Amino acid sequence: xxxxxxxxxxxxxxxxxxxxxxxxxxxxxxxxxxxxxxxxxxxxxxxxxxxxxxxxxxxxxxxxxxxxxxxxxxxxxxxxxxxxxxxxxxxxxxxxxxxxxxxxxxxxxxxxxxxxxxxx
Amino acid sequence: xxxxxxxxxxxxxxxxxxxxxxxxxxxxxxxxxxxxxxxxxxxxxxxxxxxxxxxxxxxxxxxxxxxxxxxxxxxxxxxxxxxxxxxxxxxxxxxxxxxxxxxxxxxxxxxxxxxxxxxxxxxxxxxxxxxxxxxxxxxxxxxxxxxxxxxxxxxxxxxxxxxxxxxxxxxxxxxxxxxxxxxxxxxxxxxxxxxxxxxxxxxxxxxxxxxxxxxxxxxxxxxxxxxxxxxxxxxxxxxxxxxxxxxxxxxxxxxxxxxxxxxxxxxxxxxxxxxxxxxxxxxxxxxxxxxxxxxxxxxxxxxxxxxxxxxxxxxxxxxxxxxxxxxxxxxxxxxxxxxxxxxxxxxxxxxxxxxxxxxxxxxxxxxxxxxxxxxxxxxxxxxxxxxxxxxxxxxxxxxxxxxxxxxxxxxxx
Numbered sequence: 001x002x003x004x005x006x007x008x009x010x011x012x013x014x015x016x017x018x019x020x021x022x023x024x025x026x027x028x029x030x031x032x033x034x035x036x037x038x039x040x041x042x043x044x045x046x047x048x049x050x051x052x053x054x055x056x057x058x059x060x061x062x063x064x065x066x067x068x069x070x071x072x073x074x075x076x077x078x079x080x081x082x083x084x085x086x087x088x089x090x091x092x093x094x095x096x097x098x099x100x101x102x103x104x105x106x107x108x109x110x111x112x113x114x115x116x117x118x119x120x
Numbered sequence: 121x122x123x124x125x126x127x128x129x130x131x132x133x134x135x136x137x138x139x140x141x142x143x144x145x146x147x148x149x150x151x152x153x154x155x156x157x158x159x160x161x162x163x164x165x166x167x168x169x170x171x172x173x174x175x176x177x178x179x180x181x182x183x184x185x186x187x188x189x190x191x192x193x194x195x196x197x198x199x200x201x202x203x204x205x206x207x208x209x210x211x212x213x214x215x216x217x218x219x220x221x222x223x224x225x226x227x228x229x230x231x232x233x234x235x236x237x238x239x240x241x242x243x244x245x246x247x248x249x250x251x252x253x254x255x256x257x258x259x260x261x262x263x264x265x266x267x268x269x270x271x272x273x274x275x276x277x278x279x280x281x282x283x284x285x286x287x288x289x290x291x292x293x294x295x296x297x298x299x300x301x302x303x304x305x306x307x308x309x310x311x312x313x314x315x316x317x318x319x320x321x322x323x324x325x326x327x328x329x330x331x332x333x334x335x336x337x338x339x340x341x342x343x344x345x346x347x348x349x350x351x352x353x354x355x356x357x358x359x360x361x362x363x364x365x366x367x368x369x370x371x372x373x374x375x376x377x378x379x380x381x382x383x384x385x386x387x388x389x390x391x392x393x394x395x396x397x398x399x400x401x402x403x404x405x406x407x408x409x410x411x412x413x414x415x416x417x418x419x420x421x422x423x424x425x426x427x428x429x430x431x432x433x434x435x436x437x438x439x440x441x442x443x444x445x446x447x448x449x450x451x452x453x454x455x456x457x458x459x460x461x462x463x464x465x466x467x468x469x470x471x472x473x474x475x476x477x478x479x480x481x482x483x484x485x486x487x488x489x490x491x492x493x494x495x496x497x498x499x500x501x502x503x504x505x506x507x508x509x510x511x512x513x514x515x516x517x518x519x520x521x522x523x524x525x526x527x528x529x530x531x532x533x
Contacts, residue, residue: 022386049474100474101486104411105433105453111411112386114486115431117474118450 021048024109028070030054030089032061034078036069044070045088049095049113052079055088066091073106075099130168130188137164144177165203185223201242201256221256228264236272282383301339302383321408322379341408341428342379344372359426361406371399375407382410430472431486451486454493461497471507490530 024047031039042056052068061081068077068091077099079091095103103110133141140157147154157174162182170190180200188208195215205225214234221242241255258278265285275295282302292312300315303323311331321341331351340360367375380389392412399414401421408428416436423443430450440460444467451472474484488508495513501521510530525531 095484097484097486100484101451101453101489104431104451104486105415105435108391109386111391111431112381114451114472114474115382115411116385117476117482118430118472119475119479 021046021051022113026070026109028068028073030058031067031069032065034065034067034076036067036076039069042068042089044068047109047113049093049110049117051082051090051092053088053090058084058089060084061089070107073103075102075106077103129166131166133164133167133169137162141172141174145173148175219258222258224258224260224263226262227260229260229268230264230266232265232268234268234270234273237270238274239278240274240276241278302380322376322383341406342375359406361404366403371402375404375409378412379408382408449488451488453489455489456492457490458494459490459496459498460494461499463499464503465499465501467500467503469503469505469508 024044026044026047028042028044029036029039030042031037040056040058042054042058045053045055047053054068061084063081066079066081068079069075070077077093077095079093082090082092084090100110100114104114137159140155140159143153143155144157145154147156156176156178158178159182160178160180162179164187165183165185166187168188169192170188171192172189173193174197175193176196177194178198179202180198182199182202184207185203185205186207187204189212190208191211192209193213194217195213196217198218199222200218201221202219203223204227205223207224207227209224209227209229209232211231212229212233214232214237217234217237220238220240222239239258241257258275260278260280260283262282263280263284265283265288267287268285269289270293271289271291273290273293275293275298277297278295279299280303281299283300284304285308286304286306288305288308290308290310290313293310293314295310295313295315295318297317298315299319300323301319301321303320305328306324306326307328309329310333311329313333315333315335315338317337318335319339320343321339323343325343325345325348328348330345330348330353332353334354335358336354336356338355338358340355340358342361345360374390374392374394377390378392381391382389392409394417395413395415396417398418399422400418402419403423404427405423405425406427407424409424409432410428410430411432413433414437415433417434417438419434419437419439419442421441422439424447425443425445427444427447429444429447429452431452432449433453434457435453435455437454437457439454439457439462441462442459443463445463445465447464447467449467449469452469469488471488472486474482474486476482485507488505490508490510490513493513495510495518496516497518499519500523501519502523504524505528506526508528510528513530515532520531
């Protein structure tokens with residue numbers, strides 16, 4: 001290996017900060033049904049635009065749809081089970097443009113995540 | 121910002137490396153048996169090098185992350201592409217050192233010297249593999265540079281976002297296109313520096329010497345220049361926050377915290393919420409207000425000219441005779457706002473497109489929304505409007521002269 005400024009190959013120094021998933025102190029409710037007829041309080045331990053790690057007194061979940069509502073925000077976020085372990089329940093989130101628009105209005109965390117995902 | 125090193129367990133410097141340093145010192149004194157220290161992939165992370173002399177060593181791509189190098193002398197060394205992330209470099213000497221493409225993220229460079237150091241982007245070429253990426257910018261993101269001497273250093277295109285550089289000497293530096301967003305530069309000396317096209321958005325410049333600086337084309341959004349020294353400073357084409365000194369203290373404080381919030385990706389500071397506030401005729405020209413909230417605010421006659429207004433929420437706001445001339449509005453929400461005789465001349469109103477971490481389009485986007493807004497006599501002359509939603513808006517005497525309109529919905533006539 002040699003170091004110079006010619007040629008196309010590059011290596012980015014590692015330990016660069018990655019913000020696409022971040023720790024959070026958000027809380028909300030988890031439900032297995034979209035009508036939230038039965039739900040469980042949960043903490044969103046970390047969050048990105050495409051996923052969440054939920055912790056708390058969560059029942060055993062299985063592959064399939066799951067639903068989350070953040071406290072004080074009347075928007076149902078639909079997700080899909082990825083895995084559950086002692087660390088918590090990881091779900092994949094699929095937000096449509098309308099939900100994103102609404103979440104940007106009501107959630108500081110989502111606004112920040114979206115701002116980060118839009119290039120200058 | 122405090123960088124905690126106390127809990128760090130340092131490893132001993134590898135014996136063979138210590139022997140190589142000893143041989144290097146012999147080489148430097150010109151005595152027989154010496155050999156210049158040369159190692160092109162040294163791993164010295166978590167090691168302690170305090171007060172050692174590594175003058176003129178050749179250590180490209182060295183790994184010094186989380187190491188302790190207090191008072192270490194790296195002058196005239198080749199440290200091209202090396203990694204100093206989280207390292208303690210207090211009082212270290214990098215005079216005339218080649219640190220192109222190096223990573224100093226969260227490093228503590230308090231009192232360090234980098235006179236005439238080369239901090240331009242660097243690129244590592246390997247015989248195998250080719251990512252096709254361009255040169256890597258030298259990265260000092262969030263580093264502590266208080267009282268450091270960086271006179272004459274070349275920072276072209278370097279990342280100094282959120283650095284603390286109180287009382288730091290940057291005089292005569294080449295800082296072309298450098299990112300200093302959110303930097304604390306209080307009392308720093310940047311006189312004579314070349315900051316053409318640099319980003320200083322949200323930087324603090326209280327008592328900063330910007331005399332004879334070239335700040336042409338620089339981004340100075342949310343920067344209060346009223347307490348900086350600006351003798352013979354070139355601000356041609358720079359985007360500045362006009363009349364910052366005239367803003368009420370509480371508004372200035374909200375904008376300051378909002379700047380921190382934007383630049384830190386929400387880690388510090390606070391999202392600005394002007395919801396319902398009476399801000400008639402306020403001048404926020406040149407401000408970076410991305411993600412701010414003005415829902416239901418009273419903003420008649422307010423000036424948002426040249427502002428960055430991505431994802432700002434103006435829903436239900438009273439914006440009659442407000443001015444958005446030359447502003448950038450992506451994903452901005454004007455639902456049910458009153459925009460009677462408001463001016464958007466030359467503004468860019470575009471969809472905010474969301475990219476993933478690989479910088480690829482995700483297909484998700486947020487349009488500019490005017491649903492239910494009152495656009496009576498609103499002037500969109502020469503504006504570029506793309507993908508905006510005007511459904512159910514009241515368009516009466518709305519002016520579209522020479523506006524470039526693409527993929528919008530709900531525009532009448």
